[in-house]
Amino acid sequence: MAITYTSGEQVEVYRFSVPATVLIPLAAVFLQAWLPLRFPFFTVFDLPLLVTIGFATARRNPLAGLVTGGLIGILQDALTHHPIGLYGISKTVVGFGASSLGIKLDVENAGARFLLTIFFYVVHEVVYFMIARGLVGLHMEWSWPHELLSGVANALLGVLVFMLLDRVKQRT
Amino acid sequence: MDVLGRYRNLIVLVGVLFAQVLGLAVQVKRTTDSEPTRLIRIWAVGSVSPLERMLAWAQTSTRGIWRNYVYLRGVRAENRSLKAQIERMSLDQVRISQDADQARRLQALLAFKEQFISQTMAAQVIGSTGSELSRSVYIDKGERDGIRPDMAVITADGIVGKVLRVYGSTSLVLLIDDQTSGVGAILDKTRLQGILRGTPSGEVVLEKVMSDETVPPGEQVLTSGGDGIFPKGLLVGRVTKVAPGSELFLNIRVRPAADLSRLEEVLVVTKIDERQAEPDQTGGARAIDILAGRLPGVPSKPENAVNADAPATAAPASTAGSTAGPVVNPKAAPSETSVAAKVSPKPVKAPAEPKTQPAAQDSPH
Structure with a gap:
């Protein structure tokens, strides 16, 4: 019996145990809420996004990716005062995209992970920006330098997070 | 059927996105202050806040041990310095109390209503939303402690924000640098009123001040009371x-007095009283008496009462509380305090301002 939802693609597919599936996203959301109080610069990072990408690329199952991304995003939304769905939609798209790309590309090495994280960070921000402005009516300013620098910072952290996730993932 | 199978993933993606967009649209349309808190928010906060609370407690305890038992270097010198400061302040109090008496007499003449922070509750900041675009923090006091939405949250340095959502034992506080926040504000010297808002980048700006006005950088910004919260x-x-x-x-940038990025303890204003100013016990609440006090030949004031005749203009709100009652020091407040903080520092300068401000200044929150 499969421990969690995984795909049966021909590429190497991993799965995560139930405790890891539940606790890692929860820990990411918790740290994202707690660390900025002690280190204000930490708001630049998006730990739940990194976990979404990490899970999605390891499982290589678009459905699992979008469900994981959607749930993590909604959990993150619930802590903010904005309507629920902003992070949910953005991370659903990222989860789907990362797992779809994970099927086609080798995402096991640090360089590929670094670039992949920058790419999906920007995708996440673009989707969030469009929804927040278009649907919710928030005033937002888009700044390419800020987004790219944040993307690089997240990618650096992402490489470390993916290394940690490698330790808990299990080959199917 | 084969097509459905081939595009199954895409169809599910579109379905999930559609459902979320629909849910978002419903929330945006229905957003009102009286909207009940959604269950998912309660679950999310409930799953995260216990750990945050535990870590905050551990941090406070460690810091308390360090400060109270280990790090006592220089306490003797600090004690000496504080005693000297108390002496200086006692002398200042003589002067300030005379100004206050005069102000009270004028307020009574004008039927001026004062607002007093009569009760506050100390709370600890235990978490944030973790997002640059949602500038809010969680505090460790909630509905069970008597916290209600729209209560003002302050520190000893300045205002912080307002309570936005209340859960059982935690509350979400919207900071003044969030773009959805708004505070009725007034400039200290020029008495120009505007609305204080946050920007997407986290800066704070004072809006609705006409461009033909002159506002010098460095001027203090105070709450105007027009928002009905502060x-x-x-x-x-x-x-x-x-x-x-x-x-x-004008585009006026304001640097908040409270350090919003490093909040640890805050005070929630749980009760604001309003009462009409009364003349002092000596009576004589007549204009003639007030004028007589300014005429030459009145008995000289105490030696230290320098500039006693000057109108009360100097003290900002955070330090002006000493006139009407005990000095208010929110940092020293216990978890449930009852203070009589006089929060209208300059009633003499702006006597014509009633408690409620014009509609344009109301409810920016």
Whole structure:
């Protein structure tokens, strides 16, 4: 019996145990809420996004990716005062995209992970920006330098997070 | 059927996105202040806040041990310095109390209503939303502690924000630098009123001040009381930059007095009293008496009462509380305090301002 939802693609597919599936996203959301109080610069990072990408690329199952991304995003939304769905939609798209790309590309090495994280960070921000402005009516300013620098910072952290996730993932 | 199988993933993606967009649209349409808190928010906060609370407690305990038992170097010197400061302040009090008496007499003549922070509750900041675009923090006091939405949250340095959502034992506080926040504000010296708002980048700006006005950088910004949340006269911050803005208004940047990025303890204003100023016990609440006090030949004032005749103009809100009652020091407040903080620092300068401000200044929150 499969421990969690995984795909049966021909590429190497991993799965995560139930405790890891539940606790890692929860820990990411918790740290994202707690660390900025002690280190204000930490708001630049998006730990739940990194976990979404990490899970999605390891499982290589678009459905699992979008469900994981959607749930993590909604959990993150619930802590903010904005309507629920902003992070949910953005991370659903990222989860789907990362797992779809994970099927086609080798995402096991640090360089590929670094670039992949920058790419999906920007995708996440673009989707969030469009929804927040278009649907919710928030005033937002888009700044390419800020987004790219944040993307690089997240990618650096992402490489470390993916290394940690490698330790808990299990080959199917 | 084969097509459905081939595009199954895409169809599910579109379905999930559609459902979320629909849910978002419903929330945006229905957003009102009286909207009940959604269950998912309660679950999310409930799953995260216990650990945050535990870590905050551990941090406070460790810091308390360090401060109270280990790090006592220099306490003797500090004690000496504080005693000297108390002596200086006692002398100042003589002068200030005379100004206050005069102000009270004038307030009584004008039927001026004062606002008092009569009860506050100390709370600890235990978490944030973790997002640059949602500038809010969680505190460790909630509905069970008597916290209600729209209560003002302050520190000893200045205002922080307002309570936005209340859960059982935690509350979400919307900070003044969030773009959805708004505070009725008034400039200390020029008495110009505007609305204080946050920007997407986290800066704080004072809006709705006409471009033909002159606002010097460095001027203090106080709450105007017009929003119905913050009592009048609390310190907000200082003007840092003034530039011509869009349309007819100035673009005024304000640096908040409270350090919003490093909040640890805050005070929630749980009760604000309003009462009409009464003349002092000696009576004589007549204009003639007030004028007589300014005529030459009245008995000389105490030696230290320098400038006693000057109108009360100097003290900002955070330090002006000493006139009407005990000095208010929110840092020293216990978890449930009852204070009589006089929060209208300059009733004499702006006697014509009633408690409620014009509609344009109301309810920016």
